[in-house]
Amino acid sequence: xxxxxxxxxxxxxxxxxxxxxxxxxxxxxxxxxxxxxxxxxxxxxxxxxxxxxxxxxxxxxxxxxxxxxxxxxxxxxxxxxxxxxxxxxxxxxxxxxxxxxxxxxxxxxxxxxxxxxxxxxxxxxxxxxxxxxxxxxxxxxxxxxxxxxxxxxxxxxxxxxxxxxxxxxxxxxxxxxxxxxxxxxxxxxxxxxxxxxxxxxxxxxxxxxxxxxxxxxxxxxxxxxxxxxxxxxxxxxxxxxxxxxxxxxxx
Amino acid sequence: xxxxxxxxxxxxxxxxxxxxxxxxxxxxxxxxxxxxxxxxxxxxxxxxxxxxxxxxxxxxxxxxxxxxxxxxxxxxxxxxxxxxxxxxxxxxxxxxxxxxxxxxxxxxxxxxxxxxxxxxxxxxxxxxxxxxxxxxxxxxxxxxxxxxxxxxxxxxxxxxxxxxxxxxxxxxxxxxxxxxxxxxxxxxxxxxxxxxxxxxxxxxxxxxxxxxxxxxxxxxxxxxxxxxxxxxxxxxxxxxxxxxxxxxxxx
Numbered sequence: 001x002x003x004x005x006x007x008x009x010x011x012x013x014x015x016x017x018x019x020x021x022x023x024x025x026x027x028x029x030x031x032x033x034x035x036x037x038x039x040x041x042x043x044x045x046x047x048x049x050x051x052x053x054x055x056x057x058x059x060x061x062x063x064x065x066x067x068x069x070x071x072x073x074x075x076x077x078x079x080x081x082x083x084x085x086x087x088x089x090x091x092x093x094x095x096x097x098x099x100x101x102x103x104x105x106x107x108x109x110x111x112x113x114x115x116x117x118x119x120x121x122x123x124x125x126x127x128x129x130x131x132x133x134x135x136x137x138x139x140x141x142x143x144x145x146x147x148x149x150x151x152x153x154x155x156x157x158x159x160x161x162x163x164x165x166x167x168x169x170x171x172x173x174x175x176x177x178x179x180x181x182x183x184x185x186x187x188x189x190x191x192x193x194x195x196x197x198x199x200x201x202x203x204x205x206x207x208x209x210x211x212x213x214x215x216x217x218x219x220x221x222x223x224x225x226x227x228x229x230x231x232x233x234x235x236x237x238x239x240x241x242x243x244x245x246x247x248x249x250x251x
Numbered sequence: 252x253x254x255x256x257x258x259x260x261x262x263x264x265x266x267x268x269x270x271x272x273x274x275x276x277x278x279x280x281x282x283x284x285x286x287x288x289x290x291x292x293x294x295x296x297x298x299x300x301x302x303x304x305x306x307x308x309x310x311x312x313x314x315x316x317x318x319x320x321x322x323x324x325x326x327x328x329x330x331x332x333x334x335x336x337x338x339x340x341x342x343x344x345x346x347x348x349x350x351x352x353x354x355x356x357x358x359x360x361x362x363x364x365x366x367x368x369x370x371x372x373x374x375x376x377x378x379x380x381x382x383x384x385x386x387x388x389x390x391x392x393x394x395x396x397x398x399x400x401x402x403x404x405x406x407x408x409x410x411x412x413x414x415x416x417x418x419x420x421x422x423x424x425x426x427x428x429x430x431x432x433x434x435x436x437x438x439x440x441x442x443x444x445x446x447x448x449x450x451x452x453x454x455x456x457x458x459x460x461x462x463x464x465x466x467x468x469x470x471x472x473x474x475x476x477x478x479x480x481x482x483x484x485x486x487x488x489x490x491x492x493x494x495x496x497x498x499x500x501x502x
Contacts, residue, residue, distance in 0.1 A: 012263010012293045012395075017420070042263050042293075042395040044420050053423055144263075144293040168477030169268070169295050172304055226419030 003135040004249060005156055007149070007186075009142045010163035011173035012042055015194035018223040019163055020141040021048035022230060022238040027137045028100050035094070035130060037140040039105040039148045045141045046104070047226065049097055059095045061106020066122040087129045103130075105148060124150055131156025144173050146180050154184035159245060161214070162191045166201035171208040178212075188248070190214035192241065195224075215241050254386040255500060256407055258400070258437075260393045261414035262424035263293055266445035269474040270414055271392040272299035273481060273489040278388045279351050286345070286381060288391040290356040290399045296392045297355070298477065300348055310346045312357020317373040338380045354381075356399060375401055382407025395424050397431050405435035410496060413442045415460070417452035422459040429463075439499070441465035443492065446475075466492050 004027075008020040017040070027034045038045035046056035094101035105123060130138050131153050140157075142148065149157070160181045164174040174191060181189045193205035193216040202216045217237045222228040255278075259271040268291070278285045289296035297307035345352035356374060381389050382404050391408075393399065400408070411432045415425040425442060432440045444456035444467040453467045468488045473479040 014264065042424060044423055047420060047423060053419075056423075057427075167475055168304075169298060170477075172295055172298060172307075172477075173293060176308075224418055226421075226423075 002249075003137050004245065005131050005138045005140075005158045006245070007140045007142050007146065007157050007160045008163060009144055009146050009160060009177045009181075011144055011165070011170045014163040014165045014170050014173075015217070015223065016040065016163050017043045017045055017048045017141050018220070018230070019161065019192060019194065019217070019238065019241075020045060020139050022235060023242060024049065024100055024139045026239055026242045027139065028098065031137050032099060033136055034100050035136055035138040036100050036102045037105065037130070037138060038102065040141050040143040041106075042143060043141050044226075046095070046102060049100065049102065051095075051097065051102075059102065059104050060093070061104045062090075062093065062126055063106040063119055063123065065089065065093050065126070066119065086125060087133065090126060090129060123148060124153060127153040128156070144177055146177065146184070149184055151184055154181075154186050157186050158249070159188040159190065160186045161241075162189060162209075163194050164191055164205055164209070165195045166193065166197075166204040171205070174209065178209075192217060195219040214244060253500075254388055255496065256382050256389045256391075256409045257496070258391045258393050258397065258408050258411045259414060260395055260397050260411060260428045260432075262395055262416070262421045265414040265416045265421050265424075266468070266474065267291065267414050268294045268296050268299045268392050269471070269481070270412065270443060270445065270468070270489065270492075271296060271390050273486060274493060275300065275351055275390045277490055277493045278390065279349065282388050283350060284387055285351050286387055286389040287351050287353045288356065288381070288389060289353065291392050291394040292357075293394060294392050295477075297346070297353060300351065300353065302346075302348065302353075310353065310355050311344070312355045313341075313344065313377055314357040314370050314374065316340065316344050316377070317370065337376060338384065341377060341380060374399060375404060378404040379407070395428055397428065397435070400435055402435055405432075405437050408437050409500070410439040410441065411437045412465070412492075413440060413460075414445050415442055415456055416446045417444065417448075417455040422456070425460065429460075443468060446470040465495060 006023065008016045010016050024034055024036045036045060036049065044056065046059055047053060091101065094103055127148060162174045162177050164170045178189055191209040191213045193202060193213055196202050196216045197219045205216065206213050215237060218233050220231050220234040222230050223234065257274065259267045261267050275285055275287045287296060287300065295307065297310055298304060342352065345354055378399060383406065413425045413428050415421045429440055442460040442464045444453060444464055447453050447467045448470045456467065457464050466488060469484050471482050471485040473481050474485065
């Protein structure tokens, strides 16, 4: 079973993180190793994977790795992308949860005058290492702006799942994400309806994205509350998504 | 009636944009002019203010104004902050909806190698003009990372409202926002519980933020669907928030 690189995006609150976490668990059951990338500063992929809040806040963001790399190798910028040790150091850096390797991208540092360019170049190199130089399973939880993805790294994304709730703003943001994905040249983009509570909810999403809806997920109370286990219906629907993606890759 | 600068933040989907839009309407009823700043790339403040989607997507982001300023004045970077014409040009640039002046900050441009520093400096100058150099009402809809706010511009924010739903992830993000706000030195930070459907929901939010909850807002179906008018209960609760903030400013 080869690698697949999946990005999950959509409006905040639509359920990106819940879907990403459920997909990660599904792949972790069938693959030796799964990279889970939390690229949304607003998300809590760690919590959704069952890591307690007090541990989650301690997970170092990958921007911190730049300092570490610089100390070891003295390099900078583009240099990282070409250098095999980045991949090795990255694995050491990940937070491990069984065979899930969690990577928190972290926010770009703020402040009046400092330059983000070097941090950006570094994060870009990390994504290049993950998306373009490896044959592994990578699931990325991303903000609606699909920040972090450049034209270069987007080439490594096999499929972008756009999560949309049955409401107008979520649909609006979903369409914007589709547009951004097209601009970046992502080959496969599909919509996943979430928090579906009635046939009308499903129809609303299908009508908004004609022919582009891969699956509909039911409203899940545990997912909403952020407490307890996901319902069997929800988990089964996500397993169905994995199956469809696997089939597409084979055919 | 003097100016007040309000920032609204919280986890995506918690209801930042709905609260911001309702506050903007409330202030527009009592003040000559209200600046509505959409600083969340994931948000749709324009839609929440009733602007149709096809018009909303056409609203130019303020980063575009930089080009315009440069053509007119030939300046760059810090220069803008010191130059009164920025304020004047800004008013011309706003999208007008009655006495509401809508400003879309816009996302920083992406791409492999370009430098964001100048665009950042420009956006910072725009916020300085709005927050520090004027005595007007400004309501800003911001992402959870309170991006755009630097230590400097944060001095101009009178109150940050952190919107939280009655669930663990929304509460987790709300606490992170409180921490960021403290780091930035924002003088007044208060929590607004949203989508409250039962006394238990309210208790969950109050227990999570002891003594820091300014108000609880009911679940509003129109707000969730992004269709139709907000319910009277919701509008009344937001009017209550405005009243509390006005009183705090007087005393």
